Amino acid sequence: MKSIRLIIIALCVLTLTACASSRSAEIYTRDQARQAYVVQTGVVTDIRAVRIEGTKSPIGALGGAAIGSIAGGSVGGGRGSQVAAILGGIGGWILGATAEEAVTQRDGFELTVRLDSGRMIAVVQEADVAFRLGDRVRVLSQGGETRVRY
Structure with a gap:
């Protein structure tokens, strides 16, 4: 019985981490592949560290409630x-939702870019690529999403 509980807990943790969506400039979803992007160039004028909130799907809460x-x-x-099962389910619901949000949070940057056209934009994305002030970058936009790349 204890081994079954451990398997359930492990599956719930794996499910939580698998549901995390990426806000990386380096990762594209399946739907973003083979799409045309508008490309602009510019210079990074400001970099600010930010925290990107985690996901808040029912999966964490339901997994926590089950456990x-x-x-x-x-x-x-x-x-x-x-x-005890009812109280454990309610407590697990709360803890599971909180855990999912915490596990899926990401460090990010708010990058301000002066485009060659003179226009200024700011883009928030995961902090998985190191940028420096003055870097020449490409800004790719498509379908309401924008990313900054080298």
Whole structure:
């Protein structure tokens, strides 16, 4: 029985991390592949560190509720076990939602770019590429999404 609980917990953790979406300039979704992008060039004029919030899907909450219910249901016996399962499920729901958001947060940059046209834009993306003030960059835009690349 304990091994089944451990397997369920491991699957829930894997599910949480698999659901994290990327805001990286280096990662494209399947839908973004084979699309035309508008490309502009410019210079990085400001870099500010930011934190990109994590996902808030029902998966973390439901996974937490399942784990909490299983853990609570294993306490005591009879009616006490049922109450513990309900309370464990509620606590797990809250903890699971909080854990999902925390696990999927990312460090990011707010990059301000003066485009060659003279226009200034700011783009927030994951901090997976190091930029410096004065760097010449390309700004790719398509379908409401923009990314800064070398």
